Structure formats: structure tokens, C-alpha cells
Amino acid sequence: MHVSIVGSGYVGTTVAACLADLGHEVVNIEIDQEIVDTINAGEAPIHESGLADRIAEHAGTNLRATTDYAAVRETDLTFLCLPTPQAEDGSLDLAVMRAGSESLGRALAAKADDHLVVVKSTVLPGTTEDVVGPILEDESGKRVGDDLELAMNPEFLRMGTAVTDFLEPDKVVVGATSEDAAATLRELYAPIVDREATDLVETDIREAELIKYANNAFLASKVSLVNELGNIAKEYGADAYEVLEAVGLDDRISERFMRSGLGWGGSCFPKDVDALRAGAREQGYDPALLDAVVAINDAQPRRLVDSLAAHVDLEGARIAVLGLSFKPGTDDIRKSRALDVIEYLQDRGAAVVAYDPVAMENVRPKYPEVEYAESAAAALADADGAVVATDWPEFDDLAFDGMVQRVVVDGRRIDVDEESLEVYEGLTW
Numbered sequence: 001m002h003v004s005i006v007g008s009g010y011v012g013t014t015v016a017a018c019l020a021d022l023g024h025e026v027v028n029i030e031i032d033q034e035i036v037d038t039i040n041a042g043e044a045p046i047h048e049s050g051l052a053d054r055i056a057e058h059a060g061t062n063l064r065a066t067t068d069y070a071a072v073r074e075t076d077l078t079f080l081c082l083p084t085p086q087a088e089d090g091s092l093d094l095a096v097m098r099a100g101s102e103s104l105g106r107a108l109a110a111k112a113d114d115h116l117v118v119v120k121s122t123v124l125p126g127t128t129e130d131v132v133g134p135i136l137e138d139e140s141g142k143r144v145g146d147d148l149e150l151a152m153n154p155e156f157l158r159m160g161t162a163v164t165d166f167l168e169p170d171k172v173v174v175g176a177t178s179e180d181a182a183a184t185l186r187e188l189y190a191p192i193v194d195r196e197a198t199d200l201v202e203t204d205i206r207e208a209e210l211i212k213y214a215n216n217a218f219l220a221s222k223v224s225l226v227n228e229l230g231n232i233a234k235e236y237g238a239d240a241y242e243v244l245e246a247v248g249l250d251d252r253i254s255e256r257f258m259r260s261g262l263g264w265g266g267s268c269f270p271k272d273v274d275a276l277r278a279g280a281r282e283q284g285y286d287p288a289l290l291d292a293v294v295a296i297n298d299a300q301p302r303r304l305v306d307s308l309a310a311h312v313d314l315e316g317a318r319i320a321v322l323g324l325s326f327k328p329g330t331d332d333i334r335k336s337r338a339l340d341v342i343e344y345l346q347d348r349g350a351a352v353v354a355y356d357p358v359a360m361e362n363v364r365p366k367y368p369e370v371e372y373a374e375s376a377a378a379a380l381a382d383a384d385g386a387v388v389a390t391d392w393p394e395f396d397d398l399a400f401d402g403m404v405q406r407v408v409v410d411g412r413r414i415d416v417d418e419e420s421l422e423v424y425e426g427l428t429w
């Protein structure tokens with residue numbers, strides 16, 4: 001199939017490279033010339049395992065990138081993979097979706113044949129049919145249900161495992177206005193949904209839109225619940241990890257997403273939970289549970305710093321922060337809990353020395369006053385205390401002998417030789 005993909009960030013680039021790998025003819029339409037040049041040079045604009053190889057193999061044959069929306073006219077369908085950030089008040093900001101839909105609609109005006117537009121971005125119910133659809137109709141002169149079809153196909157890939165998550169998902173969700181649109185997407189995804197481990201969910205557009213938010217809200221809530229249970233376990237002197245491992249054996253609950261500690265961050269959970277809360281309020285519903293899910297998450301970084309302050313006088317102390325990215329395996333620091341930890345430490349007069357294997361250059365401009373160490377050992381040297389903010393595997397089995405006071409508060413449950421420390425405290429155990 002001939003596929004165009006608007007937006008070549010994490011999602012658009014991954015989807016493009018994977019669809020090219022499945023044998024489709026793919027073109028990425030992207031406003032950033034540097035990203036376009038990178039893809040056309042056969043290189044990956046983002047770091048994801050398995051992505052660079054696929055782009056190197058397909059660029060120049062069945063994968064290319066351009067800034068020119070006219071390229072959509074040579075394709076059967078277009079995926080919209082544009083960002084859907086949050087506005088100041090937390091609500092969904094559709095400005096980029098609107099701008100991209102306008103450009104796409106204008107380009108489609110000169111296409112003689114029918115076209116299918118698939119929204120892959122995370123958008124609230126109604127956005128595809130009530131915002132994207134009318135803009136496309138106005139700009140292209142085409143009519144939904146006649147020579148224009150709409151579909152919504154949310155994406156569930158995680159950063160760090162984007163390629164395998166896309167190619168081997170638990171589910172592919174397709175919401176479509178017509179049987180033709182659904183059939184086109186069934187054909188496109190055939191090699192993926194034919195796998196025994198992947199379910200194909202066919203539904204209406206509103207349900208497809210909401211499935212994505214419900215999925216992220218559920219996972220974020222699970223981690224906040226696990227953190228609340230962990231906070232309670234700690235009060236009782238019980239090990240939350242042992243407790244939740246046993247709880248996870250109940251297959252209605254599952255063992256995954258059971259790691260308590262510093263909480264959830266990243267480019268998706270915070271903005272999507274906030275957008276759903278704002279959307280619910282707009283609909284007249286008070287999302288009390290989701291409000292609490294966010295409040296619990298927001299409290300964990302302060303709890304970590306308070307736990308350290310119980311052992312170390314933070315005023316004038318040198319404190320090592322191990323890990324800066326929002327999770328291991330990525331240099332992404334968006335809404336990373338580590339940044340809140342740095343701010344709380346600084347508020348209490350501590351001097352922060354930080355180390356992260358890949359994310360330090362992203363943090364440096366935001367916190368130039370922080371000292372950045374070349375290794376975890378260098379960060380720990382002469383420190384009066386340390387906190388673990390990201391569970392990078394390389395933090396397992398660290399030596400703490402260079403510290404002035406061997407006090408560590410762990411927000412992520414790394415493997416530590418507790419005997420080598422004066423104080424080792426888990427945030428939730």
C-alpha cells in the first residue's frame with residue numbers, strides 16, 4: 001500500500017520505518033527540514049532500538065521524507081502522527097492537529113481519487129469527527145463518507161521499545177466510519193494482527209479515541225495505587241515489593257506495572273491523564289479518582305527528599321541524584337520525577353551533583369547550577385547522601401565507599417548491598 005505519515009517524531013518515524021519494513025511504500029511529511037534530511041540520508045532522527053537499521057535499509061527505496069504535503073496525493077491513506085500537547089490549564093491543545101489537518105486538506109483538494117485519513121495522535125472523543133473531519137472537508141472539498149474516509153487508530157508503543165511494541169502489540173485498535181476504511185486498515189496491519197498474540201479491536205471512532213486515554217489512565221492509576229500501597233506498607237514496616245509480587249499473582253491484577261517508588265513521568269501519562277480530567281470536567285463529570293492519582297504521583301518526589309532529610313541535614317549538603325530520565329532506556333526528561341527531586345533538594349539548601357548515562361545534556365540547560373558527574377561513582381564521591389531517581393540497570397551493585405556519609409534513599413528499588421551502607425531506605429518499602 002502507498003502510505004503517507006504526517007509528523008515524524010517518535011510515533012511517526014517508528015510507524016513509517018515499520019510499515020516500510022512490512023513492504024509498504026511510505027512517505028513521511030514533516031515540517032522540520034533536519035528530520036527530513038536525516039531520514040533521507042538513511043539515518044534515524046530519534047534513538048530507538050531497531051529503528052536505525054530499518055531506516056538505513058528502506059530509505060531511498062520504499063521510505064522517504066519530505067516537507068511537501070503534495071506527496072500525500074500519491075498515497076492511498078495518511079496517518080496523522082502530530083503532537084497533542086497540553087495547554088497551560090492541562091487541557092488538550094489541538095492547534096498543531098488543526099494546522100496539520102488544514103495542510104493535509106489543501107493538498108488533498110488536488111487528488112482525484114478517494115482518500116483515507118487515519119488519526120494516530122492521542123485525541124479526546126469527538127476530535128477526529130468534529131475537528132479533523134470538518135477541516136479536511138473545508139480545505140479539500142471532499143466529503144466524509146463519499147470521497148473521504150476517516151479512521152482513528154491509537155498507538156500504544158512505549159519509548160525505548162517503540163519498534164517491537166509497534167510490530168508485536170497486544171492489540172491494534174481501529175475505529176472507522178465505514179467498512180471500507182476498516183478493511184483498508186485490516187489489510188495494512190495484516191502481518192501484525194495475524195499474530196496469535198495480537199488482538200484486532202474494531203470499533204467506532206469515539207471508542208477508539210477513548211480506549212487510548214483509558215489505557216494510559218489505567219496504567220498511571222495502577223502505579224499511583226501501587227505507590228499508595230507502598231507508602232502504607234512502609235508505615236507498617238512491611239516490604240511493598242514482596243506484598244505486590246504476591247498480589248500480582250492474581251491474574252485479574254497482573255505482575256506488570258507493579259513497581260512502586262518515585263512515580264510516573266514522561267511525555268504521555270501526565271499530559272493524557274490531565275487531558276482526560278479536563279475533558280471529563282468539560283463534560284460535567286468530576287474525575288475524583290484521577291485527581292487523586294495525580295496528587296499521589298506529585299507527592300512522591302517530596303516524600304523522597306523528606307526521607308533523606310530525616311538522615312542528612314540538607315542545608316549545605318552535597319547530594320548525589322542518580323538518574324535523570326523519566327525511565328531507563330531513554331534520554332527523555334519530560335515530566336521526569338528526578339527534576340522535582342532536584343528542585344526540592346535545592347529548596348532545602350542542598351548542592352546537587354547528578355549523573356545519568358544519557359540524559360545529562362538535556363537537563364544541563366534547565367539546571368546549569370547542578371554539577372554533572374562523569375559516572376555514578378564520581379557523583380557519589382564526597383557526597384553527604386544520595387537518592388536514586390531512575391532505575392538504570394547500571395546502578396545495580398554500585399560501590400558507595402567514596403561517600404562522606406553512606407546514606408542512600410532509593411526511589412526505584414535498585415539492587416544494593418545494604419551492608420555497605422550506613423543508611424539504606426526505600427521510598428516505599
Ligand SMILES: NC(=O)c1ccc[n+]([C@@H]2O[C@H](COP(=O)([O-])OP(=O)(O)OC[C@H]3O[C@@H](n4cnc5c(N)ncnc54)[C@H](O)[C@@H]3O)[C@@H](O)[C@H]2O)c1
Nearest residue numbers: 007008009010011030031081082083084100121122155159
Ligand atoms: N511518544 C510516545 O511514546 C507516544 C506513544 C503513543 C502515542 N503518542 C501520541 O502520538 C502523537 C505524536 O507523538 P510523538 O511523541 O510522536 O510527538 P513528537 O513531538 O515526537 O513528533 C511530532 C512531529 O510532528 C512534527 N510536526 C509538527 N507540526 C507539523 C505539521 N504541521 N506538519 C508536519 N509535521 C509537523 C514535529 O516537527 C515533530 O517531528 C501524540 O498525540 C502523542 O500523545 C505518543
Ligand SMILES: O=c1ccn([C@@H]2O[C@H](COP(=O)(O)OP(=O)(O)O[C@H]3O[C@H](CO)[C@@H](O)[C@H](O)[C@H]3O)[C@@H](O)[C@H]2O)c(=O)[nH]1
Nearest residue numbers: 155156157158159223257258259263264265266268326327
Ligand atoms: O511499575 C511501574 C511502571 C512504570 N512506572 C513509571 O511510569 C512511567 C511510564 O512508563 P512507561 O509506560 O514504560 O513509559 P512510556 O514510554 O511513557 O509509555 C506509556 O505512554 C505511551 C504514550 O501514550 C503509551 O503508548 C504506552 O503504552 C505507555 O506505557 C515511567 O516514569 C516509569 O518509571 C513506574 O513507576 N512503575
